[in-house]
Amino acid sequence: MAEARDLLALYRRLIAARLRAQLQYRTSFALEITGTLLISFIDFVAILVIFANVQQLAQWTLPEVALLYAISGLAFAFTDLAIGHLDEFPRLIRDGNFDLLLVRPRATLFQLLSADFQVRRLGKAVGALAVLAYALANLRIDWDIGRVAMLLLVVPVGVVIFASIWVTTICIAFWSVEAREASNAFTYGGQFLSQFPINVYDQWLRRFLAYIFPIAFVAYFPALYILGKPDPIGLPEWLRFVSPLVAVAAAFVASAVWRVGVRHYQSAGG
Amino acid sequence: MLPLSVRTDLEIARRGYLRYAAYPAATAAGAFTNIIFGLMRASVLLALFAERERIGAYDAAATITYVWVTQGLLNVVALWGWQELALRVRSGDIATDLIRPIHPIRAGLATDYGRALYQLIFRGIPPVAVGALAFGAVLPADPLVWLAFFASLALAVAVSFGFRLLYNLAAFWTTDTRGTMILALVVMSVFSGFTIPIQFFPPWLAAIANATPFPAMVQTPVDIFVGATRGPSVLVALAGQLAWAAGLLVVSYWLFAVGTRRLVVQGG
Numbered sequence: 303m304a305e306a307r308d309l310l311a312l313y314r315r316l317i318a319a320r321l322r323a324q325l326q327y328r329t330s331f332a333l334e335i336t337g338t339l340l341i342s343f344i345d346f347v348a349i350l351v352i353f354a355n356v357q358q359l360a361q362w363t364l365p366e367v368a369l370l371y372a373i374s375g376l377a378f379a380f381t382d383l384a385i386g387h388l389d390e391f392p393r394l395i396r397d398g399n400f401d402l403l404l405v406r407p408r409a410t411l412f413q414l415l416s417a418d419f420q421v422r423r424l425g426k427a428v429g430a431l432a433v434l435a436y437a438l439a440n441l442r443i444d445w446d447i448g449r450v451a452m453l454l455l456v457v458p459v460g461v462v463i464f465a466s467i468w469v470t471t472i473c474i475a476f477w478s479v480e481a482r483e484a485s486n487a488f489t490y491g492g493q494f495l496s497q498f499p500i501n502v503y504d505q506w507l508r509r510f511l512a513y514i515f516p517i518a519f520v521a522y523f524p525a526l527y528i529l530g531k532p533d534p535i536g537l538p539e540w541l542r543f544v545s546p547l548v549a550v551a552a553a554f555v556a557s558a559v560w561r562v563g564v565r566h567y568q569s570a571g572g
Numbered sequence: 573m574l575p576l577s578v579r580t581d582l583e584i585a586r587r588g589y590l591r592y593a594a595y596p597a598a599t600a601a602g603a604f605t606n607i608i609f610g611l612m613r614a615s616v617l618l619a620l621f622a623e624r625e626r627i628g629a630y631d632a633a634a635t636i637t638y639v640w641v642t643q644g645l646l647n648v649v650a651l652w653g654w655q656e657l658a659l660r661v662r663s664g665d666i667a668t669d670l671i672r673p674i675h676p677i678r679a680g681l682a683t684d685y686g687r688a689l690y691q692l693i694f695r696g697i698p699p700v701a702v703g704a705l706a707f708g709a710v711l712p713a714d715p716l717v718w719l720a721f722f723a724s725l726a727l728a729v730a731v732s733f734g735f736r737l738l739y740n741l742a743a744f745w746t747t748d749t750r751g752t753m754i755l756a757l758v759v760m761s762v763f764s765g766f767t768i769p770i771q772f773f774p775p776w777l778a779a780i781a782n783a784t785p786f787p788a789m790v791q792t793p794v795d796i797f798v799g800a801t802r803g804p805s806v807l808v809a810l811a812g813q814l815a816w817a818a819g820l821l822v823v824s825y826w827l828f829a830v831g832t833r834r835l836v837v838q839g840g
Binding site: 327336338340343347354355359360478480481495 | 595597598600601602604605608609611612615616617618619620622623624627748750751752754755757758761762767768772773774777
């Protein structure tokens with residue numbers, strides 16, 4: 303317990319230092335936050351254009367897809383905000399600078415995650431929030447305690463799932479020098495996938511999404527529950543409730559893979 | 573024998589090619605990412621055709637082909653940005669470029685063609701091959717279409733380079749080029765037809781897109797590839813691209829001249 307409090311206090315101090323640094327250049331900061339906001343809208347523009355041509359996409363209406371987009375967008379924005387700098391981690395391995403983390407008296411993963419905090423990435427969350435407002439205003443949802451709880455839970459659960467995928471795939475860096483691009487296929491790719499109903503994908507890709515990279519648990523299954531919508535591909539109903547368990551399992555896998563990676567690390571010498 | 577200046581251009585292009593060829597593992601990882609995204613984009617757009625037979629000149633087969641070709645083109649036309657010139661202006665390295673006997677924009681264009689050729693071979697062919705072999709992308713049967721496509725692609729690189737120059741040249745006036753670049757990339761990604769074909773846009777939005785140089789970077793070559801542009805209108809499309817490329821490059825030369833006049837490099 304004391305240890306957890308110590309880590310939390312340390313995390314807060316490190317992040318506060320990052321924030322002060324980023325706010326030094328106000329104009330750049332404002333431009334970048336606007337930029338990330340707009341980038342997050344590109345995919346939604348695509349969704350709007352799709353629905354300018356059809357009423358339904360794989361039996362989902364525009365506000366329903368907007369709900370998926372918003373959940374996935376919010377979860378990804380907060381993940382990116384907190385740990386997006388993991389993309390720079392492969393360089394640490396390549397330079398051999400990972401050694402520095404190994405000799406410090408805190409867990410390596412903790413040190414890495416607390417190394418940065420890119421506030422400009424909040425721009426993504428703003429875009430997703432606007433889409434969420436649009437979705438909720440245009441959907442007729444039969445609100446009850448369960449649905450409200452699900453809506454509140456779904457973003458933190460999504461963050462844990464995305465973060466676990468990020469940590470797991472960036473571990474490729476322990477074995478290969480070009481980990482970043484390959485990892486991006488799963489992180490950014492995962493976000494793209496979760497914006498759309500998984501019944502647009504082929505069966506083999508769907509299985510991959512649901513059971514190996516559990517992207518379907520970020521937005522698809524929780525959204526089915528919130529909407530009270532029958533699953534177009536008829537998967538069992540209990541899947542709608544297990545996202546938190548999936549998130550916990552994913553986090554365990556991520557930390558296990560990380561430990562294996564660290565043990566494999568051999569430094570660059572020097 | 574080619575004139576000396578052209579031989580110099582070719583040599584610069586060769587060096588541009590070699591610079592990228594130095595990182596084969598990065599290229600392989602990048603091509604893998606392009607293929608994964610191709611798969612996902614194809615699935616989403618294909619779901620559209622469960623509801624409709626065709627949209628504009630695009631049917632399901634053309635749309636799948638569109639997805640795989642755009643995934644292949646992405647890096648050829650450097651849709652995700654390029655800020656080499658901006659960084660050289662900011663660091664003052666541009667001063668070295670200015671004393672060289674070749675105009676930096678001309679040398680930059682030659683380097684970019686070398687880069688584009690490398691990206692075409694190693695980032696362009698894999699997604700299109702995977703799309704054609706496994707996912708039903710259709711390759712043109714007519715060699716003339718291939719010829720027109722490659723001509724259009726060469727022009728697309730020039731248009732893209734001209735536009736990239738514009739947001740890089742902003743570095744002469746402002747120190748923050750990243751923000752400018754991000755905004756440029758957003759506009760480019762939507763209006764070039766990369767995110768979704770321009771033919772799918774509502775008419776008013778398509779009209780806006782078609783009034784910009786962006787479709788000349790992606791949509792025009794892809795339309796030729798999938799057969800949405802055919803016959804004499806191919807020549808019109810190529811002429812349009814040529815006009816945009818020339819226009820953007822002329823404006824860039826002019827901006828560069830104005831910019832260098834106010835440039836101050838600290839040195840010693």
